[in-house]
Amino acid sequence: MPAVVVKPDRSDQVTALLGYAAERGIPVTPRAAGTNLCGGFAPTPESVALDLSGLNRVVEVDVEARRAVVEPGVINAALQEHLRPSGLCWSPDPASAAISTVGGNIAENAGGPSCIKHGVTFHHVLGLEVALAGGRLLRLDRDDEVDLLGLMIGSEGILGVVTQAVLSLRPLPRATWTALAAFDRIEEAALTVSAIVAEGLTPSALELCDQRQVQLCEAWKPSGYPVEADAILFAEVDGDPEAVAAAAPALESVLRRFDPGIRRCCGPARWRPPSASTWRPSPMRATATSIRCCSIGRPRPRPCSEPRARSRRPRSTSAGP
């Protein structure tokens, strides 16, 4: 527990606090949404917890330049909602996007399912305003001769406090195609990932879940995932409808290499009427909201619910997330 929690809502309050604390040798620990998966926010009893959730303004969106200036406490998902009407998005999509903040994403250099195509937070930050320990405000830019911006991104709050960020935005894809492949052996899922890369395909998202993860997800929120499968793989391509139409069959053929059960679904641009299946790929970022149903794409040699006999050794009970 920290000695005190301070919640500023302006960057000059942050610098004033840091200056005051530095003069007295008081440790300060920044905190954003507090998802804190890696334990970066661990205040000591004599420290000040600096709650940055009050710095939560989207200062400016320049649609033409595909650029946004935001404060660090803006929630990732709220930023995406803010940008949606302008047809833009900010690429980082950690699974914590609904609660984590831009500042936290920057401090952790967060990625997400789409980082295979679009990169991690580092690739989408153009500049930062940072309050240093003594209270000095520093501006870091992607074009600086020394890459202090790169040093700052992912530094988990130990080098300074991000008080404002200039983000690079990209257009929302006009079409998406998503598939779920279910495998009898997790090794086949891993080999499929390698094959996708070897084929030179660039999915916009790729996520592997082992059986334990799938079972836990299903127990928490039933979504019709094949709990019998040893592993499942979500794969998505996005872009212009023509590009998606060209990429999807190639991706599907690699996914089918190990003869898995495949379920496919299409984004709004390639919408098909709902079938009996109501599968929704909830572990995958925005697809959970943009895709409303999936259909079983074509006759499968074996439905997901009837996996072929397994010829592998029993899995260790310690396997899992």
Ligand SMILES: Cc1cc2nc3c(=O)[nH]c(=O)nc-3n(C[C@H](O)[C@H](O)[C@H](O)COP(=O)(O)OP(=O)(O)OC[C@H]3O[C@@H](n4cnc5c(N)ncnc54)[C@H](O)[C@@H]3O)c2cc1C
């Ligand atoms: C359910 C869940 C799913 C996740 N999924 C992913 C994923 O798919 N990919 C991925 O990469 N990560 C993932 N994460 C981790 C993710 O990186 C963090 O959730 C997120 O980036 C942290 O944001 P936050 O706002 O919660 O920050 P906090 O947890 O509050 O803080 C994280 C760290 O950043 C520092 N910090 C916070 N704000 C600032 C600031 N303004 N300036 C300087 N330092 C600051 C804090 O001191 C702390 O060290 C996941 C976490 C959870 C809980």
